[in-house]
Amino acid sequence: MNILILGGGGREHALAWATLQNPKCDKLIVAPGNAGIAMIAECADLDIEDGGAVTEFAGENAIDLVIVGPEAPLAAGVADRLREAGILVFGPSAAAARLEASKSFTKEICAAVNAPTAGYGHFTEAEAAKVHVREQGAPIVVKADGLAAGKGVIIAETVAEAEAAIDDMFGGAFGGAGAEVVIEEFMTGEEASFFVLVDGETCLPIGTAQDHKRIGEGDTGPNTGGMGAYSPAPVLTDAIAQKALDEIVRPTMAEMVRRGMPYQGVLYAGLMIENGQPRLVEYNVRFGDPECQVLMLRLGAQALDLMHACAEGRLGEAKVTWAEDHAMTVVMAAKGYPGSYVKDTEIRGLDALPEDSFRMMFHAGTRQDAGKVLSSGGRVLNATARGATLAQARDRAYAMVEAVDWPEGVYRRDIGWRALG
Numbered sequence: 001m002n003i004l005i006l007g008g009g010g011r012e013h014a015l016a017w018a019t020l021q022n023p024k025c026d027k028l029i030v031a032p033g034n035a036g037i038a039m040i041a042e043c044a045d046l047d048i049e050d051g052g053a054v055t056e057f058a059g060e061n062a063i064d065l066v067i068v069g070p071e072a073p074l075a076a077g078v079a080d081r082l083r084e085a086g087i088l089v090f091g092p093s094a095a096a097a098r099l100e101a102s103k104s105f106t107k108e109i110c111a112a113v114n115a116p117t118a119g120y121g122h123f124t125e126a127e128a129a130k131v132h133v134r135e136q137g138a139p140i141v142v143k144a145d146g147l148a149a150g151k152g153v154i155i156a157e158t159v160a161e162a163e164a165a166i167d168d169m170f171g172g173a174f175g176g177a178g179a180e181v182v183i184e185e186f187m188t189g190e191e192a193s194f195f196v197l198v199d200g201e202t203c204l205p206i207g208t209a210q211d212h213k214r215i216g217e218g219d220t221g222p223n224t225g226g227m228g229a230y231s232p233a234p235v236l237t238d239a240i241a242q243k244a245l246d247e248i249v250r251p252t253m254a255e256m257v258r259r260g261m262p263y264q265g266v267l268y269a270g271l272m273i274e275n276g277q278p279r280l281v282e283y284n285v286r287f288g289d290p291e292c293q294v295l296m297l298r299l300g301a302q303a304l305d306l307m308h309a310c311a312e313g314r315l316g317e318a319k320v321t322w323a324e325d326h327a328m329t330v331v332m333a334a335k336g337y338p339g340s341y342v343k344d345t346e347i348r349g350l351d352a353l354p355e356d357s358f359r360m361m362f363h364a365g366t367r368q369d370a371g372k373v374l375s376s377g378g379r380v381l382n383a384t385a386r387g388a389t390l391a392q393a394r395d396r397a398y399a400m401v402e403a404v405d406w407p408e409g410v411y412r413r414d415i416g417w418r419a420l421g
Contacts, residue, residue, distance in 0.1 A: 001308075002027040002062050005041075006048040006078070007069025008034045010331075010364030010382040011289035014296035015067060016041050017360060021301035024308075029061060035373045036363025048073045051081030058087050065090065067307060068265075071147055071286050075101040079265075090311045092285050095261035099252075099283040103145045103182040106283050113251035117280040118184040118272075126170045129181050133162040139186040144169050146177035151338065153223060155186065189274030190418065191281060192233040193291050194241060196249050196269065197306060200262035202315035203250055205241060206306060207298065207322075208233040209291040210418065215338060217414045224338045225379055228415030230328040230390060231294040235273050235418075244271055244278040252283075264310065293362050293384045294327035300357065327386035328393040328416055330401050331364070332409045337378035347373045347381070348405035359385040359396050361404075380409065390419055 001024050005015055013036050019025050020040060031054075033043030047053050049072055058066055066082055068074055068091035077094035098105045104122040109115075118141070123129035133140055133156075142165040144152030152174045156162035162183075169178030193211065197204045211229035215221040236244075249269055256263045268284035268291070287295065296303055302321060309318040334341035350373055353361050362384055365377020381404065385396030394416055401411055 001025055001064040003029070003065050003067065003304075004058055004061070004063045005030045005067045005069060006054065006073055008032045008037070009069070009289055009377075010362045010379065011287055011292040012069040013037050013362040013364070014293040014360075014382075014384070015069060015287070015303070017362070018296040018300060018303040019067070022304040024304060029063070031057070034363045034376070035366035035368040036361070038368060049076045049078065051076065051078040054078050055081045055085045055087065058082065059085065064088060065308060065311060067091070069286060071097065071100050071284065074285055075147060088311050090307045091265045092263050093261060096256060096263045097285045099263070099267070100285040101147050103143050103282070104180065107182065109252055109255055110280060113255050115248045115251055115280055116277065118187050120182055120184045123181050123183065124179075126166050129166045129183055130163050132183050133159055133166070136183070136185065138162060141184040141186055142166060142169065143182045143184065144174040144178040145180035145182055146174075148174040148177040149225070151223065151225065152177050155223070187272040187274070187279060187281070189272045189279075190235045191270065191272050192236040193288055194236060194244055194249075194269045194271055195287070195291070195295060196245070196267045197310045197315055198253055198263045198265065198267050199310050199313045199315040200257065200264050203245060203253060204306070204310075204315045204318060204320065205245060206266075206320050207231055207295045208236040208241065209288065209294055210235070211288065211291055212412060212415055217412050218417075222338055224333070226288070226290045227331045227333065227412045228329055229288070229290045229294050230326065230393070230416045230419060231291070231298060232326065233419075236271070240273060240276060240278055244269060248278065248280050264313075266310075289364075290329045290331055290382050293329040293382045294386075297327045297360060297384050297386050298323065298325060325386050325388060326390040326393045327384065328390065328397045329362070329382045329384040330397045330411055330415050331379050332381040332383065332401060332404065332406065332411045333379050334365075334375050334377070335408050335410050337410070341378050342408055343376060344374045345406070345408040347375060347409070349403055353400055353403055358387065359400060361400055375406075375408065390416055394420065
């Protein structure tokens with residue numbers, strides 16, 4: 001098979017690595033890719049949100065399967081254009097991608113099927129949102145309704161913080177994503193990520209993970225796109241996962257079919273778990289980043305078989321084979337992230353890192369220049385390892401982090417602290 005992966009972050013590096021483990025992959029192109037991806041696959045300069053350009057490129061390169069990494073191309077309808085051209089694609093339609101692209105749409109779906117989730121209000125102007133916050137009190141959660149690159153969520157500890165977040169969103173801090181705002185009750189419990197492949201009808205769970213959103217150790221400071229993750233998530237027991245599947249995921253997928261927008265691709269359900277009861281925090285319509293990194297290291301070559309079966313509507317005959325292992329990824333970010341951060345700093349020592357089926361340094365925000373690897377984003381590297389225990393995976397991941405020579409990089413030293421005690 002000739003395969004095209006869209007995206008250029010750590011998630012896509014992990015997807016590329018797993019895809020290349022499978023002998024069914026004859027040729028792999030990643031657009032646009034990054035410095036790490038370029039070491040294992042061909043990279044292409046392509047506007048991945050332009051459905052016409054992606055479809056033309058896929059045709060010219062005899063692509064058999066397109067795997068869409070990020071949410072933006074999905075929301076832009078790239079998967080729709082590919083399907084119209086008869087090209088197999090892993091990823092939902094623009095209509096189905098509204099499960100991530102619109103928080104209020106997801107809340108509406110949850111209400112329709114009585115899926116357990118946080119109470120909420122949906123607002124199109126600031127003053128009404130502020131009135132709601134004053135009535136509800138704090139802590140409270142303020143969310144930009146649209147896509148905000150994983151950063152449009154503010155957990156406000158006070159009413160004043162919530163009002164400031166509302167002003168920021170309606171003031172354009174998150175661009176068009178903040179033109180509408182969803183205000184949610186603050187849910188207590190432990191958060192975890194549940195990943196399910198869906199081919200329109202069949203729902204196949206493929207793993208659990210927990211990530212660390214806050215920049216600071218002890219889960220303090222501002223939210224980020226994720227500073228590390230581990231899999232499996234101990235809090236998401238088999239019984240709780242089954243409950244989430246029965247009470248949240250399957251009813252949502254049935255409602256999508258009923259509305260004429262069947263879902264196909266990976267569905268990432270962010271769950272808050274308290275007293276054995278899962279409640280939906282949010283849906284994402286793609287693999288999480290950095291959760292994808294730990295899932296791909298654990299799944300290996302079968303990841304391609306699963307995605308291929310999903311794209312062809314064959315999930316009913318697919319099966320996930322898990323090893324009794326654990327994986328962890330530690331994000332190395334540029335100083336200043338998630339605020340303004342330095343770019344184009346040189347990263348040394350990557351060539352000497354051991355890379356095998358137990359450990360990989362996935363690149364998230366890097367570029368090559370005159371033989372050097374330079375930082376090009378906020379989250380830059382993902383030191384990812386697996387082991388027989390989570391402690392062993394942690395030790396291997398942090399050994400990779402410590403071997404990298406990058407003074408401008410920062411990372412948390414406590415990834416996995418909940419599971420490791």
